Amino acid sequence: MKMLKRTFIRSAAGAAVVAAFAGIVWAQQAPVKIGLLATLEGPFAAGGADGMRGAELAIRERNGMVAGRKIELIKGSSDAKPDVAVNATRKMVEQDKVDIMVGPLSGGEGVAVKDYSKTQPQVTFINGSSGAQATTLTNPSENFFRFNTDGAQWMVGLGAETLKRGYKRVMVIAEDYAFPYSQVQGFMSEYCRMGGKVPLKAWVPLGGKDYSSVIARIPKDIDALVVILGGADAVNFLNQYEAAGGDKPMIGGSITVSQDVLNYRGKRRDSLVGTLSAGPIADSIDTPEFKAFVASYKKNFPDGYPSPGLFALNYYINMKAALDALDAVKGDLSDGQKKYRQALATMTLKTPVGDIKLDSNRQGIGTTFITEVVRDSQGNLSNKVVRAIPNVDQMLGMKPADFKIGSRDEPSCP
Amino acid sequence: MSAAYWRKAMNAGAVAARGEVRSTQTAAPAAASAAAGESIGSRLVAAIGLRHVVVLALLVVFPFVASPFLTFQIGAQSLALGLIALSLTFLGGYGGMISLAQMTIAGIAGYTVAIVGVNGTPEINVDWPWWAVVPLALVLGTMAATFIGWLSVRTEGIYTIMITLAIGVAFYYMALQNYAVFNGFQGLQKVYPPELFGINWREPLPFYFLVLSWALAGYFFIKYVVRTPFGVALQGVRDNPRRMSALGFDVVGHRVAAYAVAGFVASVGGVLLVWYNGLITPNSVGTSWLINILVIAVLGGMRHPIGPFIGAVVFVLLQTFAIDLIDRERFNLVIGGVFLAIVLFSPDGLLGLWAGLRARFAGGRGVGSTARPSGRQFWRQKPRRPQ
Numbered sequence: 001m002k003m004l005k006r007t008f009i010r011s012a013a014g015a016a017v018v019a020a021f022a023g024i025v026w027a028q029q030a031p032v033k034i035g036l037l038a039t040l041e042g043p044f045a046a047g048g049a050d051g052m053r054g055a056e057l058a059i060r061e062r063n064g065m066v067a068g069r070k071i072e073l074i075k076g077s078s079d080a081k082p083d084v085a086v087n088a089t090r091k092m093v094e095q096d097k098v099d100i101m102v103g104p105l106s107g108g109e110g111v112a113v114k115d116y117s118k119t120q121p122q123v124t125f126i127n128g129s130s131g132a133q134a135t136t137l138t139n140p141s142e143n144f145f146r147f148n149t150d151g152a153q154w155m156v157g158l159g160a161e162t163l164k165r166g167y168k169r170v171m172v173i174a175e176d177y178a179f180p181y182s183q184v185q186g187f188m189s190e191y192c193r194m195g196g197k198v199p200l201k202a203w204v205p206l207g208g209k210d211y212s213s214v215i216a217r218i219p220k221d222i223d224a225l226v227v228i229l230g231g232a233d234a235v236n237f238l239n240q241y242e243a244a245g246g247d248k249p250m251i252g253g254s255i256t257v258s259q260d261v262l263n264y265r266g267k268r269r270d271s272l273v274g275t276l277s278a279g280p281i282a283d284s285i286d287t288p289e290f291k292a293f294v295a296s297y298k299k300n301f302p303d304g305y306p307s308p309g310l311f312a313l314n315y316y317i318n319m320k321a322a323l324d325a326l327d328a329v330k331g332d333l334s335d336g337q338k339k340y341r342q343a344l345a346t347m348t349l350k351t352p353v354g355d356i357k358l359d360s361n362r363q364g365i366g367t368t369f370i371t372e373v374v375r376d377s378q379g380n381l382s383n384k385v386v387r388a389i390p391n392v393d394q395m396l397g398m399k400p401a402d403f404k405i406g407s408r409d410e411p412s413c414p
Numbered sequence: 415m416s417a418a419y420w421r422k423a424m425n426a427g428a429v430a431a432r433g434e435v436r437s438t439q440t441a442a443p444a445a446a447s448a449a450a451g452e453s454i455g456s457r458l459v460a461a462i463g464l465r466h467v468v469v470l471a472l473l474v475v476f477p478f479v480a481s482p483f484l485t486f487q488i489g490a491q492s493l494a495l496g497l498i499a500l501s502l503t504f505l506g507g508y509g510g511m512i513s514l515a516q517m518t519i520a521g522i523a524g525y526t527v528a529i530v531g532v533n534g535t536p537e538i539n540v541d542w543p544w545w546a547v548v549p550l551a552l553v554l555g556t557m558a559a560t561f562i563g564w565l566s567v568r569t570e571g572i573y574t575i576m577i578t579l580a581i582g583v584a585f586y587y588m589a590l591q592n593y594a595v596f597n598g599f600q601g602l603q604k605v606y607p608p609e610l611f612g613i614n615w616r617e618p619l620p621f622y623f624l625v626l627s628w629a630l631a632g633y634f635f636i637k638y639v640v641r642t643p644f645g646v647a648l649q650g651v652r653d654n655p656r657r658m659s660a661l662g663f664d665v666v667g668h669r670v671a672a673y674a675v676a677g678f679v680a681s682v683g684g685v686l687l688v689w690y691n692g693l694i695t696p697n698s699v700g701t702s703w704l705i706n707i708l709v710i711a712v713l714g715g716m717r718h719p720i721g722p723f724i725g726a727v728v729f730v731l732l733q734t735f736a737i738d739l740i741d742r743e744r745f746n747l748v749i750g751g752v753f754l755a756i757v758l759f760s761p762d763g764l765l766g767l768w769a770g771l772r773a774r775f776a777g778g779r780g781v782g783s784t785a786r787p788s789g790r791q792f793w794r795q796k797p798r799r800p801q
């Protein structure tokens with residue numbers, strides 16, 4: 001018995017060593033190697049899995065081939081921590097020797113991977129779903145491309161819609177890091193300009209469990225709450241707010257009412273109906289392209305969500321950009337991928353949510369959808385489009401000189 | 415190391431006097447373990463020089479044959495993490511105190527380097543030169559460790575774990591929620607080692623040798639400390655604090671001093687780790703990392719200062735390559751499974767496994783090879799003084 005155990009341990013250790021070396025041996029050239037990084041652990045694990053589905057969908061649509069070359073996909077995982085994301089990226093870039101890197105998912109990771117991309121000029125980095133403004137605004141990297149719009153762009157138009165519904169004073173509750181800052185900025189820059197007031201902003205830690213102190217601080221004289229929390233945090237907040245007898249209408253951030261939250265099976269999910277939000281995706285966009293995209297997603301991933309979420313869409317868009325550009329240059333990645341990057345920078349990408357172009361910082365200019373949560377006949381919640389706002393750019397319609405990256409205190413209109 | 419060595423150290427004079435005693439296998443049971451310690455010990459002494467030379471040669475050659483990726487991410491990261499885990503091995507293996515706050519101490523040193531030195535957040539930038547920042551980081555780390563030690567030495571066993579865990583978690587939340595100094599959730603980016611002598615110390619090769627030299631220094635420092643009168647007394651305190659106290663040793667003083675020594679080692683590791691990552695965030699000192707350090711130390715084995723480094727290599731290899739072994743969501747299962755297997759089959763970590771294998775293959779060598787405290791015995795055995 002003892003001998004058996006030892007043998008087992010030895011073979012386990014052996015397997016680890018073999019795996020380590022296999023990575024080196026397989027670094028051949030024939031197929032196109034694409035690295036794919038998403039968060040399969042941590043607070044965005046569900047979103048990360050959906051992001052993977054979106055990226056895989058873009059590859060399956062081409063039957064795993066691009067420009068006559070086979071696509072070899074190498075997956076990596078992080079847990080929404082920047083250092084973990086860089087470690088996983090470094091492994092795929094330096095060890096697995098990928099040609100193109102797609103990822104990561106969350107804001108802080110995006111900034112860290114962008115910084116890392118500067119040290120690896122031979123590889124083209126394309127964003128996954130991260131939406132921090134600084135990624136492409138502050139010290140942009142020559143080989144980092146982002147076809148999805150950023151967190152502030154996703155909220156353009158929501159301020160106007162909120163005022164239209166008669167909500168003149170709102171309180172903001174948001175997680176305390178770069179992505180919600182940008183979301184709040186996208187909302188407030190328009191809302192404040194048009195005369196709305198935000199007397200109080202509550203910044204809560206990411207992954208917080210207890211929102212009672214925040215709920216206690218909600219002023220009586222506000223018309224609505226702008227809740228910019230992601231995944232489990234949003235669900236926690238909703239439960240506690242309902243339990244505390246809260247009844248203010250909600251306005252959601254782009255990831256507050258994504259599929260992660262809409263599919264939550266808690267008993268309070270009905271309170272979500274009627275919630276306004278904005279983002280680069282909605283479930284009921286009435287274009288043939290989007291319907292085809294949803295149908296293809298459902299066919300390929302029967303165990304996925306009823307309809308692709310924000311992360312799936314962003315990963316799909318970015319992976320599609322990577323493949324379309326490869327096709328355009330006929331798989332030519334020579335000369336430091338010069339032609340390929342040129343193609344990426346100048347292409348007009350056809351996506352399920354309309355055309356996307358890049359600006360001079362290699363940041364996407366695209367469409368934002370204002371949505372409202374509705375319930376369909378089967379009881380599934382989904383986002384219905386109220387309005388679409390095309391060609392939203394990263395400056396939010398401001399002049400570059402006036403533009404400041406969103407932070408805890410910027411913008412402000414108490 | 416540990417128990418057997420301690421006995422050896424205490425009996426050094428007696429051994430010399432007894433001369434050939436170790437070859438007689440008729441010793442009384444009480445004295446057997448002491449005799450065994452001598453026997454294996456003297457063989458080790460003969461081998462120890464050679465072993466170190468071989469390992470050192472491998473470590474020096476490694477970056478020249480391995481890719482920059484392996485050098486940096488596997489080599490340098492393992493050594494930096496190993497250094498932090500070494501501080502826990504010293505505390506746990508030689509002082510009998512399991513502290514979960516070693517990563518917190520490393521984090522305090524790391525945050526000091528990031529805040530007082532150069533980072534990518536203009537609002538929080540003191541911009542001191544490295545030669546002021548690094549000593550300050552080590553001093554602050556050591557002071558924090560001393561303070562944590564002073565708070566927790568009056569407790570034992572599980573209570574020490576609890577109190578150090580509480581301190582670690584408190585520091586995590588402080589870093590998470592303080593924006594003026596720690597920059598909250600986002601932490602501080604672009605914290606790189608200084609360029610010195612025209613070398614960019616963050617390039618894989620220079621950085622590897624930087625970390626390697628500190629890891630070697632830490633290793634030999636701990637090896638040296640445990641043989642000093644202080645180290646021997648500390649092991650005495652571990653085995654029987656009451657008796658040590660009766661003998662006139664200051665038990666609390668020795669334990670606090672052990673925390674300080676471990677804190678210094680952890681601080682060095684923390685500075686190197688923040689340079690390795692190039693950034694520090696509250697998650698770098700979060701609960702998962704507090705526990706990862708314990709995992710590394712236990713994985714490697716707490717009976718010798720080489721243990722944490724072995725543990726760190728295995729840990730980093732698994733973290734990096736497990737995802738290639740099995741499909742996406744389930745790769746953490748491999749990591750967990752291997753940890754479980756190692757700890758289950760060899761409670762003394764990989765070192766215990768190694769000792770077990772040695773014992774098996776050195777079968778005919780008599781008492782010496784089997785009576786060394788191994789595995790379960792090591793922790794369970796009550797300290798016995800010969801005679």
